[in-house]
Amino acid sequence: MISRPKKKPLRFILAERVVFFFFSLCAFSFFLYGIGTAQAFMDATQLFLLRLSRITGFFLAAAACLGFVLEFWRGIVSKRRRFFGAALYLFFCFFGLAAAVLAAFITVVAEGNV
Secondary structure (H helix, E strand, O other): OOOOOOOOOHHHHHHHHHHHHHHHHHHHHHHHHHHHHHHOOOHHHHHHHHHHHHHHHHHHHHHHHHHHHHHHHHHHHOOOOOOHHHHHHHHHHHHHHHHHHHHHHHHHHHHOOO
16 A cells, blocks of 8 residues: 655745755855856856855755754654754754855955955
8 A cells, every 4th residue: 555655744844945945056056156266257256156155055054953943843842862854954054154154255365355
């Protein structure tokens, strides 16, 4: 027999999708920045990609922190004590913060003291 998958509340589904969206956008903007460095994109385009990476990195960190709290709370309430999802959200939180800090650092180095 085919069984249906276990239903999740809407807030868990939205947290997963938002984190995936911001992770994809952040990784793609860093990818474009790397390609643009090799292909000699214009400076304004490079700075725009860095700003986009910084903003999406912060949003990724915020959404992943929310997902971490939701998964951790679900693990405690359901008493199943499996926190792999919470650890994954914590990884995405640190990734988003690292991406935002790296993009801000590169922006400061590229713009100088203007």
